[in-house]
Amino acid sequence: MSADRPTLPPVRLTSEAELARDALSAPLMARAAKLARWAERGVPVGVGGEILEESLAAATELLGLAGDEDGPAYTAEAWQLAVDTGLVEIEETEETEETAATAATAAEDDGAEGPGDAAVGIATPGEELNLLTSGSPQDVLDIWLCGMETVLADAAAPDLADIAEQIAEGGELDLDSIDWNPEEEAELLNGILGNLYLLTAVAEGADQDVPLPALAASMIVPDDMDEPTDDILEEVSEAMMRLDDQFRVLEPIGLVAYRPLDEALIEELDEAGETVRSAEPLTDEDVSRYGLVRLTPLGVYAVRARLLDAGADAPAVGDLTDKGAEVLLDALPDYPEALAQSESELWLAARTPLDAARDLLAAARGDDEHAPHRRLAAQQTLSLVSPDAEDALREVLDDRQLGGLARVWLAERALPGIPEPSQEMIFWLTVDTLAAQLGSVDEGAEAELRDLVQGLTDQHSGFFDSAWRVDHPATAEVLEAMGRLHPDKKAAKEARKAAFKARSRRSD
Structure with missing residues (x-):
């Protein structure tokens, strides 16, 4: 792409x-x-x-x-x-x-x-x-x-009352005098709808009412600005007034659900006659008075259609149903958990369990940098597959890259005849799993990953003495990350030493 x-x-x-x-x-x-x-x-x-x-x-x-x-x-x-x-x-x-x-x-x-x-x-x-x-x-x-x-x-058009007043006074139509720029208005409205779309996607499809001040600020306040200036806050207030008018126009067509700005707030002015309350921090009690808006399901459909027309890649759940397993596994790591499961369920429903499992396992192979993510996505998707796929998993028990996850799948279903994995396979699967998780660590998941790293070293004495020998492309990177994440300074130092050994071994 x-x-x-x-x-x-x-x-x-x-x-x-x-x-x-x-x-x-x-x-x-x-x-x-x-x-x-x-x-x-x-x-x-x-x-x-x-x-x-x-x-x-x-x-x-x-x-x-x-x-x-x-x-x-x-x-x-x-x-x-x-x-x-x-x-x-x-x-x-x-x-x-x-x-x-x-x-x-x-x-x-x-x-x-x-x-x-x-x-x-x-x-x-x-x-x-x-x-x-x-x-x-x-x-x-x-x-x-x-x-x-x-x-x-x-x-996005100007206030007709302003135009009528200007013409009634015998003047020529002057867009500057009515404070309206068609390009800026269209850009602001498109940006606002885009932000609402993103919030809907992040909320995994749930209703997401957004306070009008927060929405206006998302378009006005620079990302690197810690404390908005008075001028910026005034811009936010002005944008809120325009958005209030615009959402009142958009609601009857079904694009948004809107609880309008309380008109009493517009009258709460400072001595200079400028709106200030709208820019102040909101309490839970007051938030609804400043306007609440969200895209309706019809609005999500419409904004997505406009995004696609503009050349954006705006996927929807179900888009991958007729695609190959390699496309599915490449996409799933970027999906929120609930939507990833829904996408996987739709994909699996279009195939027999045995065929689906074989396709997923084949697509999960590889030594490229994205392969660990594909294997983790495959493991998560295979967890939704019925025991009818058992033969496909047994076919890869001796596969260095897939044997570990196949054993996990069989064990979770309490199926008999699962061979014990070698130590080499256990360590390889551990490195592979960590490599996949390290690639998408946010602030909330980092604590969980830190606990996982500590748990691995606590359960396996001499973990780092063996881990640096694992024949996996990401071994050095995983050990370096473990050195950063491990809360124990001694263990962190051992991880960094192991990472150095792994890198030296790879360069030999």
Whole structure:
């Protein structure tokens, strides 16, 4: 894999059928579909498919939003989604674009508000509407993805109230004056969605509500900054305000689940009139007031689709089911434990136990630097295989690289006739296992590994006198690591001496 193709942690996706149901039940999508069916008799529209004022009132009534002061805006948004996704199609009337422009100008001169009254076309249900009910789940998801992209673009757009105010004052549209940069807004929103995706992956698919300040800080505060400056904290506060607006736009399409920022907090200002509370450390009681957000299962699906389109390697559990054992074993060491097990179970379910075991054992062989990781992954995957694979494990009992793990597998199932391993095989398996574990030690696992190292030397007197002779490519590196990890200074010194001997032996 090329270095410029980033690899992300795997995610667990729900089935396409479930995702399609989620897409159809998303409030904005459901409204758009209802309006598209309502358009069966034809709905006059303005330029760009814009719903006209009289029709807007009827549509708002249809959606049950007439009693909501924002009802017409919600209805217009749903109608536009229906237009953008092809749920309705527009047939232009004989009126030319020039006539439509003249009518629009006249409406402005008359002080008309809202959608213009000049019809330039008729909207009727589009072909895509049939796919929502008779198409496949993937058809539904394709339509939803199209609508989601439209909503994302709307979320990154400037505040229309600011634009209206600027135009009403007779000025020209100046993006700088309304503090909006389209590239920066799109980059911020894409980065935020990417961070939410990563958090979902790390949480192994569990719901992961993220406080809005933490999410904003993840994009603003530099990784190497121990204590954010006042300027950085103010940037975080400003980003929070923008994200609050954006998530309110994204929730109705089903991309995120969002508990909005408590509007009372926005009013808690310092003497200079700048928001400061949002940048302060949060207590458990207050955290939800600052906004909580997470990707929905539909959102995980959507962000992954966008990442794949951008050229990222964004695996999902089940991707490896039809791949060879060597691909599976290369990938599993980078998977979180629960997802690695799920991936292995799906892979094994597609094969007989005997064939799966033979393929795994063959792929586990090798003297390259990644071979210990493959063997550890093979051992973990084989632990899920039924006793029907017994013959495959017995076939490798005399194999220097695989005989040890084969004996472990047979012993765990209390199967008879397991030959005693030689001391050489025991030490080789020990070095191989440590080599695999040392390659991915995080801060939490280091204590466990330190206990393992100490336990090995306590159980085997003269361990280092024998270990340096082990004919394994990683012997010297493992002994050096044991010297760093062992809590006893004398044993650590013996480990370093053994590492020197192993390296000298290898160079001879």
